[in-house]
Amino acid sequence: MQNKNRPAARSAVVIGGGIVGMSSAIALLERGMACTLIDPATERRGASWGNAGHIAIEQVEPLASMRTVRSLPRRLFSRGGAVALPARDIAAWLPFSLRLLAAARPKRFDAGKAALAALLAAALPAWRRLVANAGAADLLVEDGHFIVWETPQSAAAGRAAWAATDIGAARFRDVTPAEMTQIAALTKLRPAGAIRFLGSGQVADLGELATTLDRRFTALGGVHRVQAATALEREGAGVAVRLADGTLLRADAVLVATGARAGELLAPLGLHVPLIAERGYHIRSAETTWPAEMPPLVFEDRSMIVTRFRGHVRAASIVEFSRVSRPADPRKWARLRDHVAALGLPFALPGEEWIGARPTLPDYLPAIGASTRAANLFYAFGHQHLGLTLGPVTGEAIAALIAGETPGLDLAPFDLRRFG
Incomplete structure (x- = not known):
């Protein structure tokens, strides 16, 4: 349906080559629009390509919740958990935390959950379209995932917590004896309990995904400028994009998808964007006997997920509220290695190290919409832990908006004006 309040654009500049930016650029090209993608990276190291590969449609409840607030003390890195609040970055995470507390109030939490549920319900269908159109349907594996506990107490508490959680279209069941045997064969600590989620998915190989999307983008006529966008400059009622080499790019639409x-x-x-860099860490090993068909395993007592990709196995964890430019903290990788060693996983240590920043807003909802500050300015970022999950559906929705159509999803809850 045509949106009569917004004229259709014929050209677009997309700033950001992560999964959200690339999905958006491809969706625009599929509508016949000329599209230039701006991204300075020649090597895929961002959060879109360093995550656990998990398409988490079960994560319906925003992490801005009273449950999260109550659980924080026992989850702190200093107490063996995965949440790090570095003292050097208190100026970043303290204001963010206060906004999170406000967003965790029941009324705002319920509204956020409803908005996130609508996005997540459309996530896997959008993924199927993206990979099918790119001729790589095998990159999407819809085989669920496991959650494992190490003690009877944590197993009972964890299962009860998931039973009380809204998980949208996903569902879970207790593992079968055969599945428990398969899991137990991977660790020297026999699990005390485990459940299997059904309905969630996985990307089989994130490197192959990046290559596939690049190829699809180019085949559709997209132009990639390996440059940094240094500024958005006002031109009349709109904006143009200034690149690091001084070039000024103009288009009917400019989409900011820079995480x-x-x-x-x-x-x-003049746009208020209370983002924080929620940094995650992983280690990876190409040397492993981890079964290729094993779905992702979440070791919930350790807040760690282990995923078997086509070429390696990856262990990921840590939620570090910091700044993008801060040096990595080697203690976080050491903690991951300790977990892998304690569990006795088939994983060659020390493993290759990675760090990336999840773009997170205080209410744990993304920012998707059209700016009122410039007639041709759009945005799609802030997807926190759900960037991979929501990249394709976000791309379809924002492309529809840019094309002058009415998106199939209500984008009002994701408008940046909610922050004033």
């Missing part, structure tokens, strides 16, 4: 760095581009235009 944790979005605030840097938008702040000079």
